[in-house]
Every structure is written in C-alpha cells, then in structure tokens.
Amino acid sequence: MQYDEKRLTRIVATDCGSTTTKAILIEWIDGEYRQTVRGEAPTTVEAPLNDVTKGVINSVQELEELARLKYHNPNIKFMENGEFVIPRKGDIGVDAYVSTSSAGGGLQMMVTGVVASMTGESAERAALGAGAIVMDLIASNDKRMNHEKIERIRQLRPDMILMAGGEDGGTIKHVVEMAELVAAADPKPRLGSGYKLPVIYAGNKMAIQEVEETLKDKVNLMITENIRPKLEVENLGPARDKIHNIFMEHVMQQAPGYNKLMTWTMGPEHEIVPIMPTPAAVGNIMQAVARAENIEVVGVDIGGATTDIFSVFTEDFIFNRTVSANLGMSYSISNVLASAGLPNIMRWVPFFIDESELRNMIKNKMIRPTTIPSLLEELVLEQAIAKEALRLAFEQHKEFAVTLKGTQRQRDISEAFSQSTSGATIVNMMSLGLLVGSGGVLSHAPRRNQSAMMLIDAFLPEGITRLAVDSIFMMPHLGVLSEICEKAATEVFNKDCLIYLGTCVAPVGKNKLGKPALTAKINLPDGTVFEEEIPYGEMRLIPLGVGEVAKAKLKAHGGMILDKDKNKELEVDLYGGVVGIILDTRGRQPFELPPDPETRINSLKKWMRELKAYPEQILK
C-alpha cells in the first residue's frame, strides 16, 4: 500500500543496529518531504535491559526534544504512554512508524545447492538479497567430503537454512542427499534452543516429497517455489519473501523486545509494516532511486568488521548485494593486510615506512579497534588500507553480480566474436551513474576530498560518475519507508540523505605519460571557464558547489574513450558537490601506478596535492 502527503505528513523511522538505534523524523514541509531531525541511543537488545524497544523509545525521545527546539513548540510529542500515537493529531503523534533491524548480529544463514556455481549461487543471491549474512554455501560438488559437510553444518548455528538444487524435473538424488546431510547434522538454531531450526526448501519440485520425509522430524521445514526452475531462469522472489517472513515470525521473535516492536511498526491505517533486515532495506531504496532517476548505482558501507556492497545494474535494475565478512577497518583490518598483501597497501602511501612498523600499527588497531588516527601519517595509512579493503570487496562483488551461469545464450552475428559468456559480470563502470560511500572511514574523513579520492582509487569509476557519501547512513530508514511511500523515500534520498562530493571524469584506455589525454572546456556557473589539454597521468580538481551544474565539452585523445558507446567527444552537464569536478587522466583498463617506488611516491604526492587531500606538510 502506497500513501502520499495527504495521509503522511510526519513519519518516524528507526534502524536498530548492533550498537546504536538511529531514529529520523521525516516531514512534509512546504510542498516536499524532508528529513528534519535525528536522534540516537544505544541499542538495548542485550543485558541488562534485554528489550529493543527501550532503545527505540530513548532515540525517539531525543527526536521529540530536538523537534520541540527546532519548531519552538513544547507540545510536540510522538509517543504517549510508551507507544506511538498513530495517526497524527496536530502536535501529537505521527502518521507512520517504520523500522529496520540488524541487532543481535543480523540474519545469519547457511545455503545449500547441488552445483555451487549454479543453484548454490542462486541460493546465495537470494539470501544476500534478503539481507542475510551467508555463513557457508554447501553444495554437492564443493569438493568437501560428506562427513566434512556434516561437521560444518553442525558447527554453524544459523538462524535458518535455504536449500536449493536441481531444476524442476532434474536431479532428485543430489537434492535428497543434501537433505540427508542436513538431517544427519541435526543443526540447531543460533538463538534459543526451544524451537526447531527453520529450513526453506526452494529446489526441484519433484523432490519435495523425499525432502519432506528426510527432514520433517528434525527441522521446521517450509517449501517454496524453485529458485532455479530452469537453468536459464532465476526466480529469487518467493524465496526472499519466505526468508523475510521467517525472519519476522521465527528469528525476530527470539530477540528480546521484538514481539512488542513488531506491533508498533504501522502505517496510517494501523496496518503493520514489517520490520526489515537493514541490508534488505538498503537494497530497496537503491532500486527505487535507480528506477526513479534511470541510472545505475553502486553503494558501499565499510564498517569495522565487514564491507557491504550494493549495486543496481542493467535496464532491468537487477539488484545485487555482497558482504565481505572479513574486510573492515578495525576488527578485520589485519585481514585486509593478509588478503591484499603489503605491496598493494604501500602503493597508496606517499612516503616510505618500515614493513614491521606498518604491520604492528595495523595489529594495534585490530586489538584496540576504537582508537582514531591522531597523527597525519597514520590517517594516510588507514585510508590506504581502506582503499584496498574497498577494492577487494568490490572485486568480490563483481564476481558475484553476474549473468546466470550454466546457460546457453543465442548470439547474433555482432556478438559472435565478443568474449561475453554466461557468468559474466553485469557491473559496468562505464555506465555507472552514481557511486555512494558510507561507513566511518568514508563518512568521517577529516576532508571530504579524502573520501572522494578513496572512492576513485578503490572503485576506479570510468567515464562520467557522480560521487556521494551517506554520512549518517539513512539509506536503511528510507528503504523501509519506500514500502509505504516511495515518493517520500526518494525525495529525502535526493535532498537530505546524500552529501554529493561531485563528479569524476575518467577517460578509459591507455596512453603515454605526458601525451594529451583529455581536452576539457568547462563553463562554470559563475561565468568563468576552465580550459585545458590535460596530459595522461594527471588529476585536476575544479571547484563546483552543491546543486551547481557546469556545461562541459570533453574530448579524449589517443585510444581513450569517454562513455559506453565509445564516444571520444561529449557535451555534458557535470554536477557539483562539496569537492567539485575531478578530472582523472591516469587511465583505466589498465589503471597502473608507476612501479618504481620513488616515481610512484612523487606521482601520489602530485595527485594528492591537486585534490587537496592532505595538508602540505606530509606531501613535501
């Protein structure tokens, strides 16, 4: 059910995270939806309070206080007697209350399939898309011995299992064999021992009876449509919906206070708006924005322990999400070093540092995760590590966001010699319109220019790409809000959620150092004109404020191109932001840093100076 401003004039949305519950107020003011105040309080899902609603009440109280101050109106109130007043009556109450949740470790799942790269991957995609952390994918062909699989299933204590396998009418034996392994492991749910583990079966429908016989006494088995009814068809919707239902009805029920919270989240007609897993809500808003603006979007949330990447690509707005469970900036920082390797981190550092000193610094951050870089040198090092964490997480994302594997495609003559095969990534940096970063290291960098540089170096946007950060991570709230009011969600997303950094222009291709790469003539709104033939291997920053638009004539040289149609010349509007327009002629595909350390350090210093990323003292 969708509402508009006639029914929704004041909405409270909360996101109950593992540590903090964040509340925002969205209001219809002067003909538009705006996010007006926000409050936060510690999440209270653990002892001694053991009731998530306490944290919600505290965060909403802060909202009320701030709203009273903002409007100089002491009568404003959203809750009475510890409950929301819905719908709003003048100063009292709100028209809707919605919430997302990732408290208590979020939703943790195990998935199974027959062939890991086909039904297994589809099951993984369904679980990730539904906002889960996938603890393991167990498939008939995953090279582990059966007894090892049983051991593994037993050790994991997921919130639920999603079982896929076989197209309809295809293999039964392998699917039932997997059910037998699950039955032998007799898995137990993570929260509470008083209920049976929910298991969703979304595989070959011809195997349903056998799977039921094998599993019905051991687990709480639920059947839904096959996730991969045919090899060339992926049907994730029913499995995702089932995961959400189970998350609400079984998993959340076990978390303290959620029974109460689930009755609070409602729209103006008192109809329940289900609590969403936080990442699923982020997926929702990103798809809504991609549709509304007709653009492709990539979002990243880099935390202390994990990095989530969300993307919406292709004309069908296909949404993908990946969680890189061990790439993060504090708890997992040392794993970034182990995965990326020291040389990859050092390639972003504009000074020499002893290996053992760097290793010890990283480990000290790991064991004391709440410390902050006080020295400039340590800030630069942390941001270098962040670039590698983001790069690795994005690589994993690109490998996962692919067309269906194992299918045959009919090709026309124009494709006969192209390399595209089934399983190719759908992530196309050239057609990407918007790149959004969030998470401490990106949102709270002392200079926004540093956030822009981290996004560019890690993601290597191609052609013309807008850059932004979601500084308070409002995307979850807007994602669940879009369930009842897409208009409010997308309006607030555009006006209040994002801080636009600016636009990156990066011609794709290789050239020779010093040779012309890009001629840019940019007419700025204040009447000045930027005009330069920029050599290969450079960066330029042209200030252009938030909401400002510049008319640009761009021409790429040598073998370089500017957009997905391989145009070498473009006339486009470039959008500003708190940083401005960044012209990057360092090349793409390949993007190469000078191999010689001294030359590389000099280049890094030149780029960092041009982008005003760091104070001069460290770039001397």
Added chain:
Amino acid sequence: MGQAYSAGLTVTENTVLRKERLLPLKGEVLVNKGDKVKAEDVVAQTLLPGKVVPLNLANKLGVTPAQLSNFVKVKAGDQIKKGTVLAENKGLFGLGIMKNSVTSPTDGEVESISAHTGQILLREPRIPVQVKAFIDGVVTDIIPNEGVIIENKSAYVQGIFGIGGETVGTLKFLASSPEEELLPEKIDDSCAGTIIIAGAFVRYPAIDKARKVGVKAIITGGIDDQDIKQLLGYDLGVAITGHENVGITIVCTEGFGKINMAKKTFNLLQKFNGAKTSIHGRTQIRAGVIRPEIIIPLEFQAEELTAPEIKLPVLEVGTLIRVIRQPNFGKIARVISLPEELTKVESETLVRVLKAQFEDGTEALIPRANVEVIES
C-alpha cells in the same frame, strides 16, 4: 568470560574471580558445591556425538537405491563394529559366486539408511570431553548437567592480546626491568614447566627456544607481528585466538612492537615470582570481548568471596591512563583536564581530547578514544 567492551584492562593484586567452567554439550558434573578444587582437576565431563561417516551402499554393491533393502544386513540404531557386514548381495545366480559385501569402516552405530540415495550414515563412537577447573578455588555453584562456577581470590592481570590455550605453571622472572628485551641466552632447562616473564619485547628466536625447553607460557610487554606470523605459519587475519597449537601460550600486556611493560604490571608479577599461575591467550575483539588472563590464586577464606562491585572505568581528573595509539603509545599519564570542546588533532580529525601529564612531567593533548584507564 565475555564482557562489555571497556577501554581498560584490569591489573590488580587482589580480586574475587568467578569463572564459569561449562561443557560444550550437556553431561556430568563431577564435583559438589563447596568442594575445593585444583586447577588441574576435572570438574565435568561429557561424550560428544561421534563423527558421521556417510557411505554410498548402493553404489558399492552395484544395485539401485530402491533395491538396496533386499541386501542390507543392519537397520537404523544397530550397534556395529569395524568389519561388521552392512550389506551383501547373493552373488551370481544366488549361489554365492563372486559375492560382494560391504563392511563397516568404523565402530559405532547405524544412523540411517536411505532408499532414495542408497546412502547409509554411520556414527562413530562418542568422544569423551573433559573440563578442568583451570584455577585453584572453590566450587560455589553447580549448573546441573552443564558445569560449575569456581571462585577464588587472585592477583589478576588482563593482557591485551595472546595466542595459545589454557595452561598452568609457576611464574619465573627473566627480566630485570620493564624495558628489557628477553634474549634466547636467558632461557635454559630450568625454565621447563614455567611461565616466563619478559620485559618490553620478545623475538622469535627466544620464543622458539622457550618452547623447545618446555616453557608453558611467555608474558611480554610487546611482540612483533612478523614474529607471530613466523610462529603461526600464517598471517593472523581476524582477532579470534586461543586455539593455536604452537606448543606455547603467549600473552602481551601492551601491544604490538617493542613496548615497555606497564610498571604496575611488572611490579605485580615480580611480587609473585615463583607462584602457581593459570594463564590463557584467548582473545576475541568482536561480539563479547575476551582478553587473555593471568591468574595467580591467593589463600582465602570462604567468607572473603564477595564479588567486587563492577565499576565502569571513568575518565576524570586524576585518572591514571595509558596511551594506546601513536604518538606516545604505551606511555603512562595522569589526566589533568577534560576540555569539552572538540579539538582538531594533527590528522585534522575533530575529536574530544583530554590533557594529560606524563611521568616525566611533560604534558600533551590526547584524543579520549586513544587512552585506556588503568584499573586497580
């Protein structure tokens, strides 16, 4: 052992400790409430379910899963020995010629036989698991079928990071000052079975010599990450440790790099030189913080076992702190003021700071996030 994250490690000469010693699965508790136990005593035991051994019987016999029931000699729940015939066919023409039989590869029990896949699941015999007391103390509570609570009075030091599991030994001082690096020459056969104490640093050659002579554990101020890598044979990814099987337990009190052991910790350990000590290197930074522990049991009377009030570390003027990030990493200081306004530090980050005075009298502004309270 899990606790809410607090920016402070406990170093105290006298505290009442309460340790839960629990089985991984329900089982039998072997002691009674009020019993005095030694660290080495087994307090609870259970039998873990044996490993599941899957076997595709139909394939091995060369029949279809549906036909299998005609040839199976066992049923679910049967106890079996290694070599027990699980299934056999009748041979050519039912005469036993070229008869084929499948025998069990293990002792155990038949878990299930599937007519859909032709698979038999066997379960190996149960595996006994024992839980030891780990500390000398008194059993103050029994959790039926699960384990016990043991309490004692101890001198107690929390480390910041460690590797290796639980062990017990006597403390042996090898450092003459908190600034000293422990060199291999100082370690000899007399160190076997002991927990040795270094000052600021210990390198791989010394660690290697220590484990060769049979040292149980090393306590050090700092350690180099490259030495840990060499010791483990891999780069430590996430901070979940304590399960390493490297023949020695290591506990760092300060962090990575050469860092002087805090004087208070050094003096405390020195005071208890020769005392029986329980130690583990278990560290977990995420979700329910676990830090390594050094526990030196003291003599006590039962009535002394009243748990101390849990005090959250508070930063106020006069609080003793340790700096836990560069610059001044590892230095001890006292808080002299707590300015409220946000302050821009060298990295241009806007943070809340405190003003502190170091032991040599110099003063500095330090981000509040970069200190920990030294608790007593």
